[in-house]
Amino acid sequence: MNPFERLVKRMDNVTEERMGVPIRINGVIYQALESHFIPELGPMSGDGVSYVIFSSTYQPDRKDHVEIDGKTYQITRHQKFNGKPHIWIK
Numbered sequence: 001m002n003p004f005e006r007l008v009k010r011m012d013n014v015t016e017e018r019m020g021v022p023i024r025i026n027g028v029i030y031q032a033l034e035s036h037f038i039p040e041l042g043p044m045s046g047d048g049v050s051y052v053i054f055s056s057t058y059q060p061d062r063k064d065h066v067e068i069d070g071k072t073y074q075i076t077r078h079q080k081f082n083g084k085p086h087i088w089i090k
Helices: 003-019
Strands: 021-025 028-037 048-053 065-068 071-081 084-089
Touching: 003 028, 021 048, 065 084
Parallel strands: none
Antiparallel strands: 021 028, 021 065, 028 048, 048 084, 065 071, 071 084
């Protein structure tokens, strides 16, 4: 691992530790970083919520069930963000 990769790994660890929230996907708990997209910043209506999942093993699927604070959601979209799964829920 080169110095840049080590720095990226350290930054990810700090982000996950300080700002990560636990979410349950299909019964498995992952640490995730919540992200909001406010309507003023793009062509959408309402507030969009997405999560970056800090896991190298999780592979998102639209059929996955996401549980956050006792409420169940479904994935509407997913992509990679800096090599990590990035999911949108509804």
